[in-house]
Amino acid sequence: MVEFTHVINNLKLSSNLWPQRPFLSIEMSMQTLSVVGRLRSCGLLKTRGLIGGKWTDAYDGRTIQVNNPADGEVIATVPCMGEMETIDAISAAYDAFTHWSKLTAADRSSRLRNWYNLLIAHKQEIGQLLTLEQGKPLREAIAEVAYAARFIELFAEEAKRVYGDIIPSPLPNRRLFVLKEPVGVVGAITPWNFPIAMIARKVGPALACGCTVVIKPSELTPLTALAAAELALQSGIPPGVLNVVMGDPPSIGDSLLESTQVRKITFTGSTGVGKKLMAGASETVKKVSLELGGNAPCIIFDDADLELAVKGSLSTKFNNTGQQCVCTNRILVQEGIYDRFLNAYSNAVQNLKVGNGLSEGVTQGPLINEAAVMKVDSLVQDAISKEVFGPVAPIIRFKTEEEAIQIANDTNSGLAAYAFTNCIQRSWRVSEALEYGMVGVNEGSISTKVAPFGGYKQSGLGREGSKYGLDDYLEIKYVCMGNM
Ligand SMILES: NC(=O)c1ccc[n+]([C@@H]2O[C@H](COP(=O)([O-])OP(=O)(O)OC[C@H]3O[C@@H](n4cnc5c(N)ncnc54)[C@H](O)[C@@H]3O)[C@@H](O)[C@H]2O)c1
Numbered sequence: 001m002v003e004f005t006h007v008i009n010n011l012k013l014s015s016n017l018w019p020q021r022p023f024l025s026i027e028m029s030m031q032t033l034s035v036v037g038r039l040r041s042c043g044l045l046k047t048r049g050l051i052g053g054k055w056t057d058a059y060d061g062r063t064i065q066v067n068n069p070a071d072g073e074v075i076a077t078v079p080c081m082g083e084m085e086t087i088d089a090i091s092a093a094y095d096a097f098t099h100w101s102k103l104t105a106a107d108r109s110s111r112l113r114n115w116y117n118l119l120i121a122h123k124q125e126i127g128q129l130l131t132l133e134q135g136k137p138l139r140e141a142i143a144e145v146a147y148a149a150r151f152i153e154l155f156a157e158e159a160k161r162v163y164g165d166i167i168p169s170p171l172p173n174r175r176l177f178v179l180k181e182p183v184g185v186v187g188a189i190t191p192w193n194f195p196i197a198m199i200a201r202k203v204g205p206a207l208a209c210g211c212t213v214v215i216k217p218s219e220l221t222p223l224t225a226l227a228a229a230e231l232a233l234q235s236g237i238p239p240g241v242l243n244v245v246m247g248d249p250p251s252i253g254d255s256l257l258e259s260t261q262v263r264k265i266t267f268t269g270s271t272g273v274g275k276k277l278m279a280g281a282s283e284t285v286k287k288v289s290l291e292l293g294g295n296a297p298c299i300i301f302d303d304a305d306l307e308l309a310v311k312g313s314l315s316t317k318f319n320n321t322g323q324q325c326v327c328t329n330r331i332l333v334q335e336g337i338y339d340r341f342l343n344a345y346s347n348a349v350q351n352l353k354v355g356n357g358l359s360e361g362v363t364q365g366p367l368i369n370e371a372a373v374m375k376v377d378s379l380v381q382d383a384i385s386k387e388v389f390g391p392v393a394p395i396i397r398f399k400t401e402e403e404a405i406q407i408a409n410d411t412n413s414g415l416a417a418y419a420f421t422n423c424i425q426r427s428w429r430v431s432e433a434l435e436y437g438m439v440g441v442n443e444g445s446i447s448t449k450v451a452p453f454g455g456y457k458q459s460g461l462g463r464e465g466s467k468y469g470l471d472d473y474l475e476i477k478y479v480c481m482g483n484m
């Protein structure tokens, strides 16, 4: 019987997480203005959509505001696009596909490498922009830009290894070949919590294979996507290969789903939206890859290294203020170590520093908006059974390994799971028993470009990153050469 005894709900932390929209101090506004000014001077503050290489307003002139979640300040306005702009973006991608897909892999690779170099060269500025629109601490934001760039670097390399096969023929007068070919135009829809990394993890493999892309970033965080698109143009990626539309999600999404020119949808976001897109894609039998919600357990066994377990479970809970799909939602602690862990973890949480992501030493930025505040606040009351996606750490005591596995697997999600133990046999048993696409043993920060990222059950379809990340953007063509 699982005893739910303690929730470290960080309400103390939470009440600071969402500053009461303090009067905008002059210094804060000057901080924002200096970041925006720097970005404008280096040409990276783009506030229009990108269609066929042209920076474009919404055809009806509508705009949406981009707000700094730390203080509600308006950073910029961007177009509120919809069906017509999306149809034009799809056409631009379709027209660009023939040329882009016919370039040599080496040529595509070198342009992606240029893009990687430019992203790294500008990671400070783009990091500041990311903190402004998403809220995460600057250190995490700069790290995300570098993480995104590393996906582009990886697929610049993998572009040159899209190999086919020659199959030994069963008949003497035939030759059998397998060709790997790009899927075509890809619709990519991405979330606000990792606004540039989630784009790079999709656009990198797509462009490497010869596909072209229409991106719809979250309307909450479009600016980093637009800055990355500007650097893509500067890197020699031709107009129309990468297009960015933003605005009304359902009308943009529906236009991508209904177009027969779009051959694949790749989505990262909530499970509910992912299911909608999967259903819509079935009308034209598009390929679909989905990176959806998680509900990560973190299991702390009696034989764990306590310091390592606290450090690991803290990072996998509070990175990006808990707004990360692989964040721990349930900390399962074996009864023998429970009291010591609870005490050590509570003390560690008190050392987290809440505030504006641009301010020195801040480790916890704000949640993305008021809606997120209300959701997390309500979930505090019922933190075990729902996805928290915020700085709330339910801690559950268990007795046996079997009990921990049963609790951990008792969910429709299956993205990431974690376990801390010093027993090698238990490490293997638990890794094999957990029904999750990714398992961290004695490590709470496992996402990397070289490993396949993705989930079991309703956490998604397909894998992103790693050498496996190319497969979702490729078609396999079998050629039978007769009369030889
Ligand atoms: N598995 C992963 O890799 C991963 C990564 C990040 C976030 N997530 C999940 O995403 C959620 C948080 O991100 P979010 O709030 O941006 O998710 P969300 O699903 O609300 O939005 C994701 C994207 O979908 C768009 N969208 C929303 N409704 C749409 C529609 N009807 N048609 C087309 N597009 C639509 C949004 O504008 C945004 O660009 C959490 O559940 C988190 O677990 C998963």
Ligand SMILES: O=C[C@H](O)CS(=O)(=O)O
Pocket (backbone or CB within 6 Å): 193, 194, 323, 324, 325, 326, 447, 453
């Ligand atoms: O929110 C989850 C993203 O996939 C971020 S990460 O790849 O886990 O860092």
